[in-house]
Amino acid sequence: MSLGAARETGKPRAARRYGAVNWRGLWVLYSRKAVLRFLRYGLESIAGPVASSCIFVLVFVLALDGGRAMSPDLTLAQFVVPGIVMFTLAQVAFDSAAVMIIHDKQDGVIQDVLMAPLTPLEIVVGYSLGAATNGLLTGGILLLIFAIFIDLPFVNPLMAIAFALGGTVLFAMVGMIVGIWSERWDHFSAAETFLVMPLGLLSGTFFSLERVPAGFEWLLLGNPMFHAINGLRAALTGHSDASLWLGAGMIAGLSLLLAAITWRLFALGYRIKS
Amino acid sequence: MGVINGRGLWTLYVKEVRRFMNVFSQTLLAPMVTTLLFLAVFALALGGGGRQVGGVDYILFLGPGLIMMSMVQNAFANTSSSILIAKVQGNIVDLLMPPLSPAELVIGVAGGGVTRGVMVGFVVALGMSVFMPLSVHNAGFIIWHAVNASLMLALLGMIGGIWAEKFDHIAAVTNFIITPFSFLSGTFYSIERLPENWRFIADFNPFFYMIDGFRYGFIGHADSSLTVGFFLVLIVNIILGFTAHRMIATGYRLKA
Numbered sequence: 001m002s003l004g005a006a007r008e009t010g011k012p013r014a015a016r017r018y019g020a021v022n023w024r025g026l027w028v029l030y031s032r033k034a035v036l037r038f039l040r041y042g043l044e045s046i047a048g049p050v051a052s053s054c055i056f057v058l059v060f061v062l063a064l065d066g067g068r069a070m071s072p073d074l075t076l077a078q079f080v081v082p083g084i085v086m087f088t089l090a091q092v093a094f095d096s097a098a099v100m101i102i103h104d105k106q107d108g109v110i111q112d113v114l115m116a117p118l119t120p121l122e123i124v125v126g127y128s129l130g131a132a133t134n135g136l137l138t139g140g141i142l143l144l145i146f147a148i149f150i151d152l153p154f155v156n157p158l159m160a161i162a163f164a165l166g167g168t169v170l171f172a173m174v175g176m177i178v179g180i181w182s183e184r185w186d187h188f189s190a191a192e193t194f195l196v197m198p199l200g201l202l203s204g205t206f207f208s209l210e211r212v213p214a215g216f217e218w219l220l221l222g223n224p225m226f227h228a229i230n231g232l233r234a235a236l237t238g239h240s241d242a243s244l245w246l247g248a249g250m251i252a253g254l255s256l257l258l259a260a261i262t263w264r265l266f267a268l269g270y271r272i273k274s
Numbered sequence: 275m276g277v278i279n280g281r282g283l284w285t286l287y288v289k290e291v292r293r294f295m296n297v298f299s300q301t302l303l304a305p306m307v308t309t310l311l312f313l314a315v316f317a318l319a320l321g322g323g324g325r326q327v328g329g330v331d332y333i334l335f336l337g338p339g340l341i342m343m344s345m346v347q348n349a350f351a352n353t354s355s356s357i358l359i360a361k362v363q364g365n366i367v368d369l370l371m372p373p374l375s376p377a378e379l380v381i382g383v384a385g386g387g388v389t390r391g392v393m394v395g396f397v398v399a400l401g402m403s404v405f406m407p408l409s410v411h412n413a414g415f416i417i418w419h420a421v422n423a424s425l426m427l428a429l430l431g432m433i434g435g436i437w438a439e440k441f442d443h444i445a446a447v448t449n450f451i452i453t454p455f456s457f458l459s460g461t462f463y464s465i466e467r468l469p470e471n472w473r474f475i476a477d478f479n480p481f482f483y484m485i486d487g488f489r490y491g492f493i494g495h496a497d498s499s500l501t502v503g504f505f506l507v508l509i510v511n512i513i514l515g516f517t518a519h520r521m522i523a524t525g526y527r528l529k530a
Contacts, residue, residue: 041442044442044445044446044449047449048445048446048449051449051450051453051454052449052453055453055454055457055458056457058458059457059458059461059462059463060319060320060462062462062463062467062468063316063320063462063463063467064319064320186297186299186300189300189304190299190300190304193300193303193304193307193308194307197307197308197311198307198311201311201312201314201315202311202314202315205315206315206316206318206319207315207318207319211318211319212318
């Protein structure tokens with residue numbers, strides 16, 4: 001029954017009924033709250049990370065002696081680009097999720113989300129898929145730009161999508177947990193400096209596993225970002241430093257674990273409901 | 275009050291310093307951690323194998339550049355955020371109402387930015403010295419370029435903060451001007467690496483001269499003319515200082 005019809009007949013509208021999932025609510029949370037908000041600041045939110053990633057690649061290519069390659073089968077640019085794309089995509093997903101939640105908490109509008117007929121699980125899915133979409137958008141644009149200048153064979157596009165999806169969902173989850181935990185912006189920037197940046201920079205974006213001093217390989221192999229980058233690199237160029245199945249399993253497992261934690265945090269209202 | 279409102283100037287300066295010291299984990303420690311990560315990444319990726327740049331090991335070439343990069347980014351962030359936040363929150367009148375002349379305002383606010391820049395540089399250098407040897411070849415050049423580079427970016431930050439009306443504006447300046455300049459001006463590579471017809475980027479780029487001069491203070495090797503760099507940063511600072519002074523004196527985007 002439409003609103004107009006209800007007014008004309010004067011009868012109260014019947015309560016809206018949902019199936020197992022409140023699809024409309026989920027869609028509104030995902031599109032309006034998460035994605036459109038991000039796109040409204042298009043220049044800052046997309047062009048900023050894209051520009052700094054391009055600078056990174058430029059600096060790397062310039063800083064390295066021309067002929068030297070990272071690994072026998074790849075040029076420097078081919079090696080670095082998948083890493084930069086994955087790093088940017090993950091960072092945007094993290095930022096987007098955390099900033100969304102902190103803003104909503106500070107402005108008090110998180111009440112609107114909590115009051116709406118959405119289950120905690122739907123809230124987690126809506127926010128995190130929104131943040132993941134923002135990450136994928138930025139990463140996709142970046143990849144398109146690089147594909148113009150750099151020869152990327154795209155060995156396995158399906159695998160590329162799978163790893164991109166995995167990396168962005170994982171870091172969206174990390175961002176949500178950080179957003180829930182943060183009470184001030186300091187907390188968020190501390191998490192970014194001491195967690196996301198180290199994971200991103202010490203990840204094999206810029207150097208291959210062989211260059212890590214003996215005894216420190218675990219630092220890379222235990223870093224989910226390394227596996228996400230390695231997977232994307234394998235999918236785009238065919239070069240892999242580690243087991244892809246292990247990487248995929250690790251990313252999927254961690255994502256599920258963090259999603260479960262986020263779900264519990266929302267259900268309990270940790271630092272959200274007073 | 276005499277010619278200079280000494281107490282007012284001092285109060286303003288102390289306020290600017292306390293503003294960032296209050297959150298020192300964000301303003302001093304975070305830049306140090308990030309810079310050390312950069313050092314690790316670039317040393318792992320590009321160093322090793324006895325690779326030499328500018329007559330020294332790559333890591334010795336890279337270290338001073340990274341210190342300078344963190345200094346300029348933080349000096350800029352300090353003054354631009356100070357002015358812009360004051361404007362957005364409306365408490366900019368507390369700066370404009372007291373008996374402080376425009377020159378005193380410029381000196382007080384820019385002084386805070388210089389202090390942040392130099393302190394960040396010092397903390398970063400301290401952190402770096404744990405992992406690599408930092409020898410001093412000429413302390414005068416180090417101090418001159420550290421102070422002048424911080425001052426230049428502090429003044430740019432003031433000008434940017436006065437010009438900006440929203441945080442987006444200042445984020446755009448940081449993303450599209452400050453970061454590219456500090457990354458592409460010889461922090462990571464010797465300028466010889468640039469293709470011949472792109473060298474002009476370096477010739478007219480004060481960022482390049484200050485990174486190069488600062489690095490000379492450590493390793494004793496410079497790609498550019500030290501005399502040109504020495505005076506160029508001074509001249510640029512005088513011009514920027516006058517610009518900031520004019521903006522405040524005329525009340526551009528400050529007074530309605």
